[in-house]
Amino acid sequence: MGVVILAYTAADVRAAEEPLLGAGLPLMDRAAHALATRVAVLLREQRGQVRGASVAVIAGSGSNGGDALHAGALLALRGVAVTAVLTSPRAHPGGLAALRAARGHVLPLADQEPEGEARDGAGVWAGEAVAAAYSADVILDGVLGIGATGAVRGPAGEVLTLLAELLADERAGGQVVSPVVVAVDTPSGIDVDTGAIPRADRPESVAARGPVLPADLTVTFGAAKAGLLLPPASRDTGRLEVVDIGLDLTGVRPAAARLESGDVAALWPVPPTDAHKYSRGVLGVVAGTPAYPGAAVLTVRAAIRSGVGMVRYQGSPGVSATVLSSCPEVVAGDGRVQAWTLGPGVDPDDGAQAERVHAALAAVLAQEQPAVVDAGALSLIPVRLAPWVVLTPHAGELAALLSAQGEDVDRAQVEAEPLRWARRAHELTAATVLLKGSTTVVVGAGGSVYAQADGPAWLATAGAGDVLAGLLGALLAGRAEDVVADPSLVAALAAAAALVHGRAAHRANPGGPVWATAVADAIPGTVAELLRA
Structure with a gap:
């Protein structure tokens, strides 16, 4: 049975990567191979075979997009029809070259929607990109990784929003033929350290969701990131699988943890x-x-x-x-x-x-x-x-408790940033705080944080x-x-x-x-x- 999942901040994960990158170890290759292998298993479960399947890669400009593009190239070499939607003109050069060499199809995303019927041939519009991705068996979300902050903006954000709406509508209607969404390291647009979801139109606010494509599976590399366990982003993570790429986090204090059956x-x-x-x-x-x-x-x-x-x-x-x-x-x-x-x-x-x-x-x-x-x-x-006193509020009760202590916060704000406000209640009262929700957050002595999503x-x-x-x-x-x-x-x-x-x-x-x-x-x-x- 599983034992505790430890999750870390993006800064700690990047620090653990540095000595390996400095030694010339191929971390991107390791991540891409693991991702491609997991997607191949999904395709085999769905279709009975890998060859002849289709995968859409939504790739940003950074290493996260590079991981996704390299994985797409590996899948293309196994007979998968791979289409990459590039959300930036600065796609990862090695990943893009690998995908093209494997005969993957590349669709640059245009900067803005056309006026009337005009188009300049520079790329596909968001609607066309969504149609291409939605027809695939698997979608790889590789827009933003742990190096990014804030919401997904521009055409990339529009693509993710449209896809999320399509999938939500279809699944609400009981359909099961929609593509499986796999997040590459993290779902794009979440705060990797806190699980909050910043808004694109108001970067200083998290009172409403920014563009996020909810994943059925998140394949994360090296170690779990805290935001994958914490709400509200935990609802968008889906099943979480951690791929070992050789990071050494010995002695690094986890930012959050999740107990599993074997810990009880x-x-x-x-x-x-x-x-x-x-x-x-x-x-x-x-x-x-x-x-x-x-x-x-x-x-x-x-x-x-x-x-x-x-x-x-x-x-x-x-x-x-x-x-x-x-x-x-x-x-x-x-x-x-x-x-x-x-x-x-x-x-x-x-x-x-x-x-x-x-x-x-x-x-x-x-x-x-x-x-x-x-x-x-x-x-x-x-x-x-x-x-040794445990307060067990739900979001509305925590907002009332904090307001009584002089904090300016309401229920919606607590629901948007559960960790922040549970931590604040712990600071003000010295009590352990268990904030109830679909993912329950516990903040206790010494800064310990747990996030449980068991019910x-x-x-x-x-x-x-x-x-x-x-x-x-x-x-x-x-x-x-x-x-x-x-x-x-x-x-x-x-x-x-x-x-x-x-x-x-x-x-x-x-x-x-x-x-x-x-x-x-x-x-x-x-x-x-x-x-x-």
């Missing part, structure tokens, strides 16, 4: 043979109000199914009775705990529950107890917390956040002493919780709708499967 066993608190319920962790839960009793039920249900030794629930008598009727294992009332989950279903205007949250937060800071702070409790936190789209459902809060609380309770001793561990545990949460959603109903209770009930089997792996 090392993080999960598996009880020894002499364990008892107190040694396995006791989780205090302040969740739910008479208006939202289900949030309390889901939170404690998820915590119990995650393997915590005991759950102590604090709430009104009516909600306590509801919780106990669903989960008789729960102990209602005060008592010694090792960690807390605070906030699911809590209305900050409910004085009694708000007071319980305040009391628990005071214990968290005074007694150095880990905690999950979710939903209604987010507006009740003190100014400064500790790294199906069906997981965007009421109560799913309550399940995650209970699951993560159980994990922190089971390793309470460890996380206080090593705060950097908290972010890894939060990422592991997001992974298990997503995998449990898949397990609850593979390929179809899921609901929060089913996700909670799928946690035990999911954890067992991951531990066996």
Whole structure:
């Protein structure tokens, strides 16, 4: 099973390339051969053979375009009909010569659309380039690589935008005959370090998407780049494959990481043979109000199914009775705990529950107890917390939290730059921040960053956040002493919780709708499967 994916900044990758390039090693040849091999596998899967297939290369002027053109030349030598759309008059000379020598077809892109029927023969217009690319079996996006910044502009941006619109319309209609899009190193137009997508018309803004062609597969060279793991660009990366070209990144701090199945066993608190319920962790839960009793039920249900030794629930008598009727294992009332989950279903205007949250937060800071702070409790936190406290907002809640701290930010801005704003919340509060989304971003002590994309789209459902809060609380309770001793561990545990949460959603109903209770009930089997792996 896979283990953690480490991702690096563009600057670190370029620095690792320098000594190899200085020694004359053919890094472009290695990248092009790996890319051509992977495309050949795709074509064989699609068509049963490589010869007779068609590939469109959209090539920019830099090394990224050179990688794509050299790969196109190798495919042409295997009998593939290769057409290269050149988005700049300064195409990579070696790649262009190789493609022409292999009898590939070259289409320069004109600088602007014609007026009326006039054209000067200098190149094809964007619409013609799109038609040529769209008829291929595979499209290689080689416009911009890690050396570029900002959006794809001009005719190249228009080509990518038109292709993206065509593919989106076709796939929304249930069609499956469209070309497979393969990004060369990175999808063109993303911020390679942060995953943001700058706008072409307003370079200073990322509040709306710039031109990006979403990839089905990204073949990246040397090491994963952080922006490939981070949202919103992670939605455009597709399946990620890293090609080893000989880079040495030993000692370089990763900019982001993604846990895989094989990482969970090392993080999960598996009880020894002499364990008892107190040694396995006791989780205090302040969740739910008479208006939202289900949030309390889901939170404690998820915590119990995650393997915590005991759950102590604090709430009104009516909600306590509801919780106990669903989960008789729960102990209602005060008592010694090792960690807390605070906030699911809590209305900050409910004085009694708000007071319980305040009391628990005071214990968290005074007694150095880990905690999950979710939903209604987010507006009740003190100014400064500790790294063993995990805040679990969605984008709207994070915007509100930051605004309360004096930051000028709204939900759209958080969604456009999740890493930036999660990092800012960590700086302001000292807490670990788990920003929920289709790709969940975790920022913790020491600058650690995780990006998890493990759940199906069906997981965007009421109560799913309550399940995650209970699951993560159980994990922190089971390793309470460890996380206080090593705060950097908290972010890894939060990422592991997001992974298990997503995998449990898949397990609850593979390929179809899921609901929060089913996700909670799928946690035990999911954890067992991951531990066996």
